[in-house]
Amino acid sequence: MANYFVGDIQGCYDELRRLMDKVRFDPDHDVLWSTGDLVARGPGSLQVLQLFRQLGDAGRTVLGNHDLHLFAVHAGLKRPKPKDRQQELLESAECDQLIQWLRQQPLHCHLPEHKLLMTHAGVPPHWDLDTVLRQSAEVSHTLQSDNYLDFIAQMYGDKPDRWDPDGDDYQRQTYTINCLTRMRLLHPDGRLDFYSKAGGPDGEGELLPWFSHPHPLLNHYRIVFGHWAALMGHTRHPNAISLDTGACWGNWLTFWCLEEDKRYTQQALQNWG
DSSP: OOEEEEOOOTTOHHHHHHHHHHTTOOTTTOEEEEOSOOSSSSTTHHHHHHHHHHHGGGEEEOOOHHHHHHHHHHTTSSOOOGGGOOHHHHHSTTHHHHHHHHHTSOSOEEEGGGTEEEOSSOOOTTOOHHHHHHHHHHHHHHHTSTTHHHHHHHOOSSOOOSOOTTSOHHHHHHHHHHHHHHOOEEOTTSOEEOSOOOOSTTOBTTBEEGGGSOOGGGGTOEEEEOSOGGGTTOOSOTTEEEOOOOTTBTSEEEEEETTTTEEEEEEOSSBOO
């Protein structure tokens, strides 16, 4: 058995299938773990969702920011962006079922036997494991509820940008979404920054990547994440495993095999950015 972790697929279905063939992925024995953002940009969002749903327990994913945005588009709260190339998905007879399946997916996957945690964007340095699990579960409960669109309609924006454990449900859950699906750089005081365009692990000025701040959880846990294509997989931290290597931008899709601690890549067939 092998556990393969894949960075942001973003509708790049053909590249995904080629990479699965390259590692001889066997759903009877192997598990494919996605860092989220299954959809958008590439032309195969429908096929990627169909594949992961068909894989059952052999295909696991967390929710990324593009997946959450799809909920808003599907509900008519936001207009579809032509560059996201999701019309085939939105017009599919399976769309409602796939959205329902996607809503059941978590914001984190925890493999305690491997001391490994996966989210889309990472874990804020001031959160311990219990906080991650608790806050992720709280948001999942909301997303799986009948009135989930009330939250989706309000989740947009760059506030709150700092953690307040005594905040109301909306504040805690929106901050959780901002951290686990959108986070890259932090101010010295831990506030989230959403404006810098810095593309590497060195940050920009006083802003540093979340994994470059003192991070007690990273001392004894590996955190697998995507979301940050500009890193191209490089963090300089042995326990921060970055897997978004910009497949939709014409670069490549990356698998990381846990058991081998080895990466496998597939060159993008086209730039969909």
